[in-house]
Amino acid sequence: MTTLAGDMILLAFDAEGGRLPVRQSLAPAVRGALLAELLDGGALTDEAGAAGAVGEAPPDAALREVWQRIGAEPGRKWLHWVRKDGRASIHAVLRGLEKDGLLERSSGRVFGVFPLERVGLTPAGLAAAGELRAAVTAAVEDPGARADGGAADGRVALLAGLAHAGGQLGTVLAADRRRAFKDRLTALSEGAAPVSAAVRRAVQDLQGAAVS
Numbered sequence: 001m002t003t004l005a006g007d008m009i010l011l012a013f014d015a016e017g018g019r020l021p022v023r024q025s026l027a028p029a030v031r032g033a034l035l036a037e038l039l040d041g042g043a044l045t046d047e048a049g050a051a052g053a054v055g056e057a058p059p060d061a062a063l064r065e066v067w068q069r070i071g072a073e074p075g076r077k078w079l080h081w082v083r084k085d086g087r088a089s090i091h092a093v094l095r096g097l098e099k100d101g102l103l104e105r106s107s108g109r110v111f112g113v114f115p116l117e118r119v120g121l122t123p124a125g126l127a128a129a130g131e132l133r134a135a136v137t138a139a140v141e142d143p144g145a146r147a148d149g150g151a152a153d154g155r156v157a158l159l160a161g162l163a164h165a166g167g168q169l170g171t172v173l174a175a176d177r178r179r180a181f182k183d184r185l186t187a188l189s190e191g192a193a194p195v196s197a198a199v200r201r202a203v204q205d206l207q208g209a210a211v212s
Contacts, residue, residue, distance in 0.1 A: 027086025
């Protein structure tokens with residue numbers, strides 16, 4: 001099973017699985033997924049809006065790095081950790097997906113001079129991404145599903161809420177579908193609190209900086 005952050009990256013790939021779009025918003029979304037998985041699994045606590053590390057270090061490298069950093073700097077707010085080391089986290093999660101056989105990397109040069117690394121999904125990665133998109137779509141569009149995801153689909157609901165907060169649902173639902181299910185998406189996002197609020201704020205700040 002991939003991590004929640006791995007799922008977030010799988011959702012970000014285009015439908016053909018050959019391109020991972022360059023989006024500033026992906027970093028806070030991936031960081032949020034790491035934090036949410038640690039919080040949901042009991043490795044982090046929410047202490048008056050600040051993250052605290054508890055228990056034992058997780059086995060996954062990307063999760064462990066975040067957990068260790070939080071343990072070394074207790075008392076910092078969720079927004080701090082969402083903003084922290086986003087690119088490094090993306091690369092760590094990509095390495096995990098590559099190790100699991102879900103993506104492959106190749107290198108080349110632009111104009112024969114500038115180095116370029118390409119990242120694409122393997123057939124197994126394409127299948128996993130397709131199943132994930134279908135599951136997220138069902139979590140959003142199924143009117144009978146619980147807003148908090150329930151026991152059976154809690155992980156997918158958590159992913160959908162964080163992806164909505166981080167602006168990463170464009171490959172899953174068209175804009176008109178996201179508008180149609182705005183209330184459901186808001187409920188799913190609230191189910192991912194307190195991390196989702198920090199992710200949304202971080203993305204808004206990046207968007208504001210881009211247009212200023």
